[in-house]
Amino acid sequence: MNSVQITVNGRAINASMEKTLLQNLLENGVYVPNLCFNKNLESYGGCGLCLVAVEGLPKPVRSCSMKPSAGMNITTDTPEIVASRNTSLSLMHADHRGDCIAPCRRACPTNQDAQGYIGLIADGKYEEALRLIKEDNPLPASIGRVCPHPCEDACRRKHAEGSVSICSLKRFAADTDGNTYTPDCKPSTGKRAAIIGAGPAGLSCAYFLAREGHTVTIFEAMPKSGGMLRYGIPHYRLTDKVLDGEVAAIERLGVTIEYNKTLGRDFTIPSLKEQYDAVFVAVGAWQSTALRCENDDLPGVLGGIDFLREVAEGKRPEIGKRVAVVGGGNTAMDAVRTARRLGAQEVVLVYRRTRDEMPASEWEIEEAEDEGVKFMFLSAPEAVYAENGRAAGLVIQKCELGEPDDSGRRRPVPIACALQEERFDTIIAAIGQKVVTEGLDPLAMTRWGTIIADKNTFQTNLDGVFAGGDAVNNGPDIAIQAIAHGKHAARAIGAYFNGTLSSHKAPFYVEKTKEVSREIGEVPFLARVKDTFLPPDERIQHFNETNRTFTQEEARREASRCLECGCSAYYDCRLLPLLQMHEITHIPLKSANNVLPEDHSHPFIWRDNNKCILCGLCVRVCKEVVGKEVLGFDARGFSTTVECAFHTPLAHSDCISCGACTAVCPTGALQDKRAFTKTPPLPFSVKTVVCEHCENRCAFDVYSHGRSIIKAIPDDIRKTCSIGRYGLTLQNNGAVKDIGEEAAGRLKKALLGDLDYFKGTLPSFDSTEDIMRYYN
């Protein structure tokens, strides 16, 4: 009734004259981006995204403000409109200060949602934490022990008293679970994949493929799984037991591992290709790089990873009393510490630059020092000298530091005539590792002898053959990188199975600029929980683990230190998908470096103007739907912000806690507090329930993660009320039950919009837990 026919992008549509053009277009499935429109509110026109071209009009119009008329001919994507939308979104992005995902998550190759699992740990939800971890990483107990944790380098708390112990928290979650969790797999797709190598890359790929319902067989050359995690990392850092448990969990998904099957001998890539729908090559880099000096092949000169492998296999190689390890990376650190444990009295690390340039992790260097390892810096082996056909020591060229090289580290420059002889019983070359190329000949290789794999899809030159881990492109890297390769390759292989394999692009996220990223505000001092180590003289006696897992108390305390950099609206932000879908140009804005204060005063709502895009939805819903005018615009031009009258904190305003504003906010500028210690972004499922707090019986969409309710939003914004919005959440999270009748009564009063309690005094409610405490 009352409809007219209009043409949209050449298609005829019946449009209702009661609705705006935008509503008509959206209801007919036409893509028109918009952020400030809500059907219950007057049209606004702030975001400027819903522009369409109407034939006969001189310039694009906002479809949110126009009603259809008969015969209207509309185009939604003229070049002018596309360009203008891109500009508007770029501008919005330039003035949107925040991090979609936390720096720790960005820094992790596998994009592990550290903020998420840390938030859950802080709340005592260990099992949910582990489940979340396993969405990105199948080997958390192992990685939680061995990872050099780039996440912690990125952690913003380091600008206060020290980064959060993210890695140890992961270990905690995994150990607490003890590999009992087995994720669900999708129904079988009938597709079969073969994976060569059961190292971190291969296991990861197998795990993610299996979860998608594909059938996976891994071919492993060694008698056991784990690759370098087992054969390259000493037991005092990662025990077989931990690794076995995690591999077993992967096998429970139906992954088959065939051991002692070597590529090139037992099968070939073409033979696998014939039997399987896709092949993932993750053979690793198992050959030590030689010292490349005179006599480097004498007995008594060992390769670093060869040495570690022998020890891992339970052998105890004879290394004598004085051992040199050449190199400065993590393998070198593993070698020196292993050598100490094998009984070598003096272990010397020979490195051509200084400590500052060492690629090994700082904590590993410290632990090695504690264990009595000596360091010989600015020393490059010139030759191995021989006695009785066996290595007996090193001729060392002393160096000094010159200009920085490509890696940014200062280059060692030999000092003329500065040679010295050092006697060693064994010399271990831990200066690098190479891919064993046997059986890889069908694949295109780099000149460094690694497999060429597409950086996004991990596909090799052969159709259906993918490769990842240490064996590809830039060669060996840390274990989590291999896991990331496996994960991303699994997604690509899945796409290959569907016939939709295309170059995957890393998704776009809003990041705080350098200028504002250090602004962490005032953080109360809370020292980082230190790992507990065995004393050094005890730990060099054996290969047992050197440190223990956090206790629950330690873990919750450490998790509570998280600053929650990532936006808690990440999973339901309406801006981010638009930014990802459109072509955004980065527009640097000096004016946007001004960090605005957040308002945490209100018991159920918090406001962060840095993320506000001034769509005006909150202001309008408060006025037009709720009939209040608690929020309004302040100042002019770029400095415009949404504020309460006279800049009072929200708790002191006339707010009735109906939560309409947070429900309509398209970004993270207005958010609901939760009955958790932390407010991490969590993926959610939505279920509709009927609120039984009053006789109205309103329908609410309840957003939950696991057993935790994140928020409750009425299906019709006009039905919003604080009991429904926050009472449901608090009640269902079990937050209300223990506070006693009287306190519950007071809380109910607050939920009924009576915020008088807060007038006069200004308690700070950083979390709903604070509120509960307040009402207790």
Next chain:
Amino acid sequence: MRLLLGYGSCGIAAGTHDVARVFDTMFDGKDLSITRVGCNGLCFAEPLLQVVDDDGNDHYYGRITQKDAKSIAQSLLEGTLPNQNQLSEEEVAFLTKQTRIALRNCGLIDPENLQDYRAKGGYTAFTKYLKASPADVLEEMKTSGLRGRGGAGFPTWRKWEAAAKEQSEDKYIVCNADEGDPGAFMDRSVLEGDPHSVLEGMLLAALAIGANHGLIYARAEYPLAIKRLQTAIDTLKEAGLTGKHILGTSFSFDFKLMKGAGAFVCGEETALLASLEGGRGMPRTKPPFPAQKGYKGKPSNINNVETLANVPWILENGGAAYARLGTEDSKGTKVFALAGRVKRGGLVEVPMGLTLRQVVFDICGGILDDKPIKGVQIGGPSGGCLPEHLLDTPIDYKSISATGAIMGSGGLVVMDTDSCMVDMARFFMDFTSKESCGKCVPCRVGTTAMKEILDKIVEGNGKPEDLETLKTMGESIRASALCGLGNSAPNPVLTTMRYFPEEYEAHISEGRCPALKCTALLHYEILPDKCIGCTLCRRACPTNAIAGEVKKTHVINSDACIACGSCAQVCRYGAVLVTSGKAQKEVGLHA
């Protein structure tokens, strides 16, 4: 003999109060008296006295001091025309070359005196059409071809017709007196000099569309205009020309004057309505247009001051008489406010179709110090900057738009070769970015982004790709901003980029400001052969960047120098040399 003393804000600023006191004292008890009138447009010559002799001839005396006033009064008392302070023939021609309709009474009547206005034919159109049908008014307006003088140039009769069609018990006529363009002051002048013409215009508009309320939204920065308007409204009421059943007809109408708090955007009609309603001055989407849903949701018609001031004349003299003036596309006359580096700045009303050159040179006498003209900024911050070679563009809506500028409300800022076009664009961008209401993203963030790029360029940190960014961003903002402020905000940048690309080039690739304006790109030094060691510059320097003893050559320490130019201003020997890349000039009073 009538003595008309300019008593607009410009006159008062120039010292008319003091001059008036002299006249009042001298004429006290005599049969001579002065009439305080609004500005007649000769702002450059204030304080100004116009003597109309008994034969009706006009004599002009300008730049009157208190001392001058004494002797002028003396000779007037003696019955002779003073032979001092006379304006030159050329200066008088400034007035006589104009065709005055909107300004017809400005400077000629006492704005606070209803009889004065009526004596000039005021309210005859109103009383005549009070008994006619609304269609008659509309017809006459249609014939006149009058278009909105506030900037957009929408045909006035069509706007009226749209509001007339709406059925509503209450309808509003709103006068937009929120003149906000920097450099524009014609509306103020009309309100100060002839408020009744605006009120009568509103009454006539009310007849046409069936409105019963009149609202005037005037900016609070115009206290004199507000005072005179309020007086006019009050006297009108006393005279029975407003209120219920005016002159025994069924027509009722009342006026209400409201003050705006000075937001530029409130000149945009929907923002103005929001402000009138007591809300934040933010424009809203159209449709619905104010004619359908305006003030308090009622049909409303908004016209600018100058538009309304034309209406009584049109209805008194006939639409055809008005249409005889101007061009095919743009009828009638237009008032321009001239400012900047022009010899005779002030208000000029000319028929449409004259060229910019005729206005700047023939009427306003050309450029100060006879320097070469560089360009004209037309239309304020929303307008554009036109180069010398486009000065022959006829002034009509179509031709001006074709250049990328807009007619706007009629501000004309004249620039000579000392003006830096990049700096000028930056100034206007800074203005609009601060005046943006904050509602729509393209305007709020876009104008700031463009301003920051221009900041970079005038500081010498621009990059060639910045020009492309300015262009694409500017065009997107034009297409997607919500209201006129945002739509037109990029105009000054886009037009200067189009007409003065070499200036942008010089800033970006050579780090040079050809006009020697952008301080970050300037280098000051003292010429040893000219410096006599007078120490003036040393003492004037705010950062102590100049060293030198008496009678010895002074030296500027360029690390401490902030290129403020204070030294150049005080030097009497042309010993300060300013350079920017290859451009340089010796400055100082005798240079």
